[in-house]
Amino acid sequence: MKHRHLASLGCLVVVAATVLVGCGSPAASKSPHSSKTLTVMYWTEFDTPGTNATPDLVKSAAAELASQHPGVKVVLEPVTTDSESTYYAKIDLAQRSAATAPDVVMEDSFLIGSDASAGFIQPVPQLASWSGWKHFPTAMQGIATYDGKIYGVMNSTDVQLAYYNTALFKKAGLPVPWQPHSFADIVAASKALSEHDPGIVPTWLYTGTPLGEASSFRGFEVFLDGTHDRLYNDKTHKWEISGPGFTATWNFLAAMRPYEEPVSDWSNPNASATVDLNLMPASKVGIVFDGSWVSTAYVPHSLKPWPAFFTTFDEARMTTDGMGGYTNQSGGFAWSLSTHAANPSLGVDLIEDMSSASNIASFNATDGNLPPRSDAVDEPAWVQVNKLDPVLTFASKQLVYTNYRPNQAAYPQVSNEIAALTGDISSGSMTAAQAEQAYEAKVTQIVGARNVEAMSS
Amino acid sequence: MTRLSDPGEHGGSVVANGNAAALTGALRPARLRARTRRRLTGLTMVAPMLVIVLAFLGWPLIWTLVLSLTNMTVTGPTATHYQFIGLANYRELFASGSGLVQSILLSLYYLGASAYIGQALFGFVLAYLMLRCTTTVRKVVGSIIIVCWLVPEIIAAWMWFAMLSNGGTLQQGLHAVGIPYQTWLVSHPMISVSVANSWRGVAFSFLLFSAALSDVPAELIDAAQVDGANAWQRLRSVIIPLLATTILVDFVLITLGTLNDFTLIFAMTGGGPGTSSNVLSVFMYQQAFVTFRLAYGTASAVVLLAIGAVFSFIYIRTLRRQGALNFAR
CATH class of the missing domain: 3.40.190.10 (Periplasmic binding protein-like II)
Structure with a gap:
């Protein structure tokens, strides 16, 4: 009697536990990191205007990267969620393991320090000598910096x-x-x-x-x-x-x-x-x-x-x-390099391509955010959208006053x-x-x- | 016990002897042997399931308990380099000001209002009344109730949000006839989510009770009626005792379902306004995935698990005492 009792109670506890525990470990079905393939993880919202802005940006940069490094493949890994905070939790859980971590990841700028201290993303000091870096205002550089080290490039921002x-x-x-x-x-x-x-x-x-x-x-x-x-x-x-x-x-x-x-x-x-x-x-x-x-x-x-x-x-x-x-x-998103990236220099090349003035302008023109790169405002795509939406022109001018979160x-x-x-x-x-x-x-x-x-x- | 653990050898010798006297002498061990074999066969048959249960349910459970004793976070320095901090998470949970006690009380309120009253009691009343209805009414009402159950939870949550929110269907309808309406989602968030959960879940209890009620022998009711029992007495002394097992089974399932419910409340109120509908499951989510304190949220999940286990324990005891639930025999 006693044993049966315990057994059935045990069964119930176990059943209840699974319902409550909820999150399982991620399936490690992905191919291991290869030096010729780059995976890029980014957020997409459920069907809203501008949803394709990020995949278009990644694809455009991937084409440029392929012309510089023949044979390199870029794999898109969209994470579709209803809210930003769900996206943060998902990428952080994915970055816990090399089996699920991407090579390049779209980071919400306010989590850069946090994810850097967690060891999810790695410093990219070589960006300081990249020709594009000087076009990012101090605040936009600082927002992607943690503990004195550069951890990514801002892709979009807001005021x-x-x-x-x-x-x-x-x-x-x-x-x-x-x-x-x-x-x-x-x-x-x-x-x-x-x-x-x-x-x-x-x-x-x-x-x-x-x-x-x-x-x-x-x-x-x-x-x-x-x-x-x-x-x-x-x-x-x-x-x-x-x-x-x-x-x-x-x-x-x-x-x-x-x-x-x-x-x-x-x-x-x-x-x-x-x-x-x-x-x-x-x-x-x-x-x-x-x-x-x-x-x-x-x-x-x-x-x-x-x-x-x-x-x-x-x-x-x-x-x-x-x-x-x-x-x-200001907030916004940045491109960062995962600690598990198999080929960091290739990852940095992709980040630089995604952060060119024309790519940043096209992305923000579709996505409705502001280009964090000062020379992007003269790009045709951005000029075009400002004709439709003059508020963006006014907003861009506020970036000189901006601050960012700790x-x-x-x-x-x-x-x-x-x-x-x-x-x-x-x-x-x-x-x-x-x-x-x-x-x-x-x-x-x-x-x-x-x-x-x-x-x- | 040694004999039990060594059945093959003993049995082999009996068969090899082929001797009547030896057979008679081995009668008791033979019976034991047969029982052992039966048990072994049974064990072998459930073994694959047992392995699955241990791997996919047992291990996550143990991992949850282990995690709740650490300071692991989703991000930040302790995301990967976490330490064991003993019972610190639990001490913080049970310290005043953590909001846990409020969340437990809200979960119990939600359980009482939406599971016991809204689903079980109301489901029973519906099933009981439907016995007296014509087939057409039964079909129409039954279908409507089941459709509520078929609607995916997130859609039900959105429908109720659209109904009860500021500028929602109810407000506009009442305004049209001149009745002022204070947004229920704000003034009575717990009542709002409880009503929504009752609406969504009543079909399950209703179906369970309908099936059980149709199995109640008509002769028993007739006999009670002949003995002078009125409708209430027939319900109380004849029908409900016959349905006791069904009622308890219903309680087991809806209790766990309701205590763990997250989607409906999260989508309708987000746990608010303030923390006024922050039931334990929403509390757990917020700690783990909004403030990113994974281990602390896990500790609150263990508390939720313990509450579910206490309820299950009470139900199982009651069911056993009734002689039902004899699947282990």
Whole structure:
């Protein structure tokens, strides 16, 4: 009796376990790395416009590579997922083993430091002497650098913009063109919009965990970049947890609470579709802080063709908080070389071919991002798409002000805490002061007390 | 025991003797021998399955337990150079502020509301009422219920999202008739996902109970009726006891299915707003693949496994006591 009992319980536990364990080990069915074949792993979203931009880029560079090195074959390994974070997890799991790792991989720039410290990608110092390298602005070089070593070449980037509805602005008595110069200017404009039209969302700010990285990136960090404080101090190698800039940013978010979108709009994972495809076309939102790609959804043959966007909305630069000048923050993807690459020099050649001015221009013209290479803006493909979508021209000019996220392994966790805190402020469950304290505590817990410091003013 | 472990040699000598007296003397061992052979045959036959189970279920289970004692991450320095950190992940999980307790409670709420009430109870009521319906009604209603079950989970999740979200079907419908609607996904996320899961899963319990109810002998019901039992008494004292095994089997399956459910909640609310629908499976995913703390997420998977095991243990005990589930005999 006892044995049977145990046996059946054992069976059930095992069955339950498989259901729960979920992830198995990847099938090692791939051919081993060969010195004549390069595999390239990249992200494709489910059927959306621009889906072919990356395979086209790889194929175009592969053809150039084949003319330089006859007999070399490039194998495309698309990873199709619904979200970027699923892609990160998949490539990192694939890179754990030589059997599943690609030779060249498309890395989200904010994970370069993390994946480098994991040993997934290798430094490529030879890129510094490549003729194309000098065309990448300092920020675009730095974004792909970790611990003083180059780990890849940026392929696409973006900036953040304040899109504002000119008709609603005029109605609220606000100046058009509009350019805020401090956080207070943004609050004041939002307040005016709210007072003149209670039926609209005065200002859209990404916030809360459902939007994850968008909330911390576009709902907090790009504003913090407008102060003297930063998330991470590259000189002392410590995380900043407090300072006047942090206080100003938390206070700004709390001040915006009455004027931002209602909880029901931001508290689900589909919020960016709500603002881009519903609120903006219906003129139901005054100001939208979003990425530079927003307009690409409205050009002809896109997701939601809407030619009137370019006359309905105008764009303002991301402001500093009264320090004069402008700021910004960029992300984007880079091409990196896997640690398991069988023929690193061939891999670097492919990366260089993919990063030529014309390839980068063609890719970003289709994909809706910005070329990280300064001489790519004169390429015919980029010039052509800028005629259709003038926002891209304005956006490209913001790259000189840009910053990027800390290239640190702890960043994803810190970012998650920021997203949660922005949501706590927006839902009213925390004040600015409480969020500030919670942030100090959480970051200290994540990276350890030895690795944090407070910014002095 | 030594005799059991050495059956071939002993048996060989008996047959070789061909002696009646020896045969009588070896009667007991012969029976033992036969039983041993039967067991060996059985063992040989299940051996391939056993190997598969151990390789594909046993090993991942052990690996999960091992992983939960490390500091492995998806990326970062500890992705490849991880260390054993003992029970630190579990200590962190059970420390206050980790959100685990909230997630466990939400998982239990989800289990209670969507599995026990929404699927089992409602499925039983449906099956019971359908006994009284005409064939046409039975066919139409039965088909509708089964279609809900056939819809892939992610599509069901999206349908319910479109229904309950801000500007969704329900809101627009209610507005048209002048009833204000507060977005359910935000104001009552757990009720929303529980309703969706009940809608999706009720067919399974319904089918199980329909089959069991049709096996209840009509004479028993008639006899009870003759003895003066009213409808409620017939249900309580005759039908439900006869269905006890079916009910428990249903519980075993829907409990594990519901505790492990991830897709529906993740697609409808992402665990939010805030953490208000962050059930254990979503918690596990977020720790492992959003904050990239693979080992910490694995430790929470072990907690989920333990909860599933506790429920399974209770059900199995109850089933045994009832004399059902005798497959090991």
